[in-house]
Amino acid sequence: MRIVKLKQKNLNPFLEVISENTELWAPVRKYTDRHVFAQVEDVSQIDVDYTRTILPPRKIFLPPSFNMFTATEKEYKENFSHATKKILFGIHPCDIHGLLIMDQFFNYVFEDPYYTQARNNTLLLGHSCWPDEHCFCKSTRTHIIEEGYDLFFHRLSEDYLVWIGSSKGDDLIRLMPDCFEEKLSDEDIQFYIRLREQRNEAFQTEVNFTAMPDLMELKYNHPLWEKIGTACLACGSCTNVCPTCNCYNVMDHPQLKERGSLIHRDWDTCTLQSYSEVAGGENFREKRSDRLKLWYTHKIQAYISKYGKPGCVGCGRCIATCPVDINVKTVSQALDGKDVDAFWNRLNKGEIK
Amino acid sequence: MNKDKVKIGIYELTGCAGDALLILDCENELLDIFKAADIQSFSMAKSDNIDGNLDVVLVEGSVSTEREVEELKDIRKRSQLVVAIGLCATVGGIQARFTNPKEWEKNFKKVYGDVKMEHTPPLQSKPIDDYVKVDYYLPGCPIGKEQFLHLFTRIVKGAPPEKYPRPVCVTCKFKENDCLLNRDILCLGPLTADGCGAACISHNLPCVGCWGPVEGANLTSEYYLLKEKGFDVEYIKKKMANYSGTKIAEFFEKIKEEKK
Numbered sequence: 001m002r003i004v005k006l007k008q009k010n011l012n013p014f015l016e017v018i019s020e021n022t023e024l025w026a027p028v029r030k031y032t033d034r035h036v037f038a039q040v041e042d043v044s045q046i047d048v049d050y051t052r053t054i055l056p057p058r059k060i061f062l063p064p065s066f067n068m069f070t071a072t073e074k075e076y077k078e079n080f081s082h083a084t085k086k087i088l089f090g091i092h093p094c095d096i097h098g099l100l101i102m103d104q105f106f107n108y109v110f111e112d113p114y115y116t117q118a119r120n121n122t123l124l125l126g127h128s129c130w131p132d133e134h135c136f137c138k139s140t141r142t143h144i145i146e147e148g149y150d151l152f153f154h155r156l157s158e159d160y161l162v163w164i165g166s167s168k169g170d171d172l173i174r175l176m177p178d179c180f181e182e183k184l185s186d187e188d189i190q191f192y193i194r195l196r197e198q199r200n201e202a203f204q205t206e207v208n209f210t211a212m213p214d215l216m217e218l219k220y221n222h223p224l225w226e227k228i229g230t231a232c233l234a235c236g237s238c239t240n241v242c243p244t245c246n247c248y249n250v251m252d253h254p255q256l257k258e259r260g261s262l263i264h265r266d267w268d269t270c271t272l273q274s275y276s277e278v279a280g281g282e283n284f285r286e287k288r289s290d291r292l293k294l295w296y297t298h299k300i301q302a303y304i305s306k307y308g309k310p311g312c313v314g315c316g317r318c319i320a321t322c323p324v325d326i327n328v329k330t331v332s333q334a335l336d337g338k339d340v341d342a343f344w345n346r347l348n349k350g351e352i353k
Numbered sequence: 354m355n356k357d358k359v360k361i362g363i364y365e366l367t368g369c370a371g372d373a374l375l376i377l378d379c380e381n382e383l384l385d386i387f388k389a390a391d392i393q394s395f396s397m398a399k400s401d402n403i404d405g406n407l408d409v410v411l412v413e414g415s416v417s418t419e420r421e422v423e424e425l426k427d428i429r430k431r432s433q434l435v436v437a438i439g440l441c442a443t444v445g446g447i448q449a450r451f452t453n454p455k456e457w458e459k460n461f462k463k464v465y466g467d468v469k470m471e472h473t474p475p476l477q478s479k480p481i482d483d484y485v486k487v488d489y490y491l492p493g494c495p496i497g498k499e500q501f502l503h504l505f506t507r508i509v510k511g512a513p514p515e516k517y518p519r520p521v522c523v524t525c526k527f528k529e530n531d532c533l534l535n536r537d538i539l540c541l542g543p544l545t546a547d548g549c550g551a552a553c554i555s556h557n558l559p560c561v562g563c564w565g566p567v568e569g570a571n572l573t574s575e576y577y578l579l580k581e582k583g584f585d586v587e588y589i590k591k592k593m594a595n596y597s598g599t600k601i602a603e604f605f606e607k608i609k610e611e612k613k
């Protein structure tokens with residue numbers, strides 16, 4: 001690993017040069033206060049002053065809905081049109097951790113070619129961030145990143161300190177060698193260290209993840225789940241915005257004009273009633289509380305025993321998204337025995353007049 | 354006529370005929386639609402209709418007269434599969450939102466006066482599954498092209514159609530719209546069946562629920578959520594009832610009970 005310095009004013013010219021023959025994806029503003037990852041034609045569209053995007057970056061590697069292959073009686077034609085060569089700039093540490101979890105998941109026993117091909121074709125250029133009231137990545141220890149990126153840009157006051165994390169990242173630097181300084185001053189280093197300390201102290205939300213696997217087990221039949229289930233709108237938003245959710249549904253779309261079918265792959269959501277329905281109409285998780293229990297067991301218990309870390313990276317998207325306040329923060333605090341200020345709790349207490 | 358082709362009839366009961374019109378509006382696919390199936394009866398599209406035995410019928414509109422009850426029962430007898438298309442056939446439509454029979458009588462009088470309907474006695478509007486068994490439902494007001502072509506293609510290729518068990522929120526999130534409920538706007542996305550492509554919300558307008566209630570919708574939670582946000586309860590109920598026909602009558606009874 002090597003660390004170099006880049007003047008902030010040289011960032012956009014650098015991005016322009018490296019994306020000459022490659023798609024550039026980066027955070028752009030949508031609405032006044034929301035952001036999304038989008039393909040940018042003009043680097044001036046990029047807005048690095050964002051906290052979290054609406055959908056996580058996994059949408060770039062496995063789009064919410066795409067055609068996997070076309071099949072007829074005789075032929076089978078794969079479609080990898082989503083796996084073009086890309087540079088993803090501006091991704092935060094929590095989201096890089098999210099992708100590292102997805103990497104493990106989609107290569108655990110069998111490789112998922114649709115994910116890995118898109119992943120192998122994409123360079124990750126991370127960017128530093130500052131926590132808002134919903135961020136709790138310090139609790140999941142995903143607020144810093146030591147691997148998984150090609151370049152990582154730490155913003156100081158006028159410069160960037162750029163971590164080079166891979167040989168491909170190094171190749172990018174070499175496209176504009178004059179812009180990068182090898183020598184860092186003592187002030188730069190001290191400034192970076194101070195900033196890091198200040199950022200560590202800026203987190204307002206904390207979740208006790210160490211206790212979660214045990215608490216999930218101990219409170220598996222706790223009435224708490226019924227309460228949460230009473231309020232759940234079953235809209236599927238929590239899983240769609242989660243950077244580590246990976247369920248999908250495969251559906252045949254027969255073609256009216258030609259023979260054969262398009263085989264579509266859509267993101268699926270375990271909080272929907274239809275998710276656990278099988279042939280014959282039997283449904284294993286008809287109750288909303290059972291579906292939520294499945295999701296939280298998966299995120300804060302099963303992942304830890306399987307991969308050694310939770311399936312939550314503390315991005316705060318579920319907190320910012322769920323209209324009835326069912327999220328990793330309120331659920332874990334409630335599991336911990338706390339009386340949380342959340343719509344689902346107020347609804348159950350009969351406080352809504 | 355080709356013996357191998359699926360015999361289809363498209364019938365309209367009480368409604369705006371918007372669903373039949375949407376089928377005709379599939380202009381790029383229209384020739385293929387007529388090529389792929391043997392469309393025996395489709396009064397909006399042609400005049401040489403044969404009302405015999407059919408493989409599949411698509412029925413639009415709600416049942417609102419005695420004659421329509423007879424017509425519908427006859428259609429059911431003649432067809433292997435019955436598909437309800439559009440909001441009126443699936444839930445009863447906007448005309449079915451008055452679930453209380455007394456209320457319906459009162460409203461009928463208000464509109465028509467004391468007139469006697471001689472042609473056929475009127476009935477309170479109901480979805481078609483109040484009278485006959487329905488095999489598949491294609492919701493929407495009107496139905497969407499994409500969902501219609503998907504269902505139609507599956508039928509003519511011999512595959513069973515699929516249910517639409519997702520709420521609007523799923524596609525809305527796919528499109529990365531900001532949640533309107535979180536901005537304290539009355540949006541019925543979580544209660545409404547998907548299929549419109551989150552059309553309204555993508556234009557910054559709230560979902561009014563025109564695809565009808567989604568399977569598994571949590572009406573109680575959304576009702577109290579909107580109440581907590583300060584919306585008038587009568588206004589919330591009106592909005593929820595608009596496109597729900599007779600399908601969420603139970604919920605309104607429950608809310609009434611809770612009030613007592």
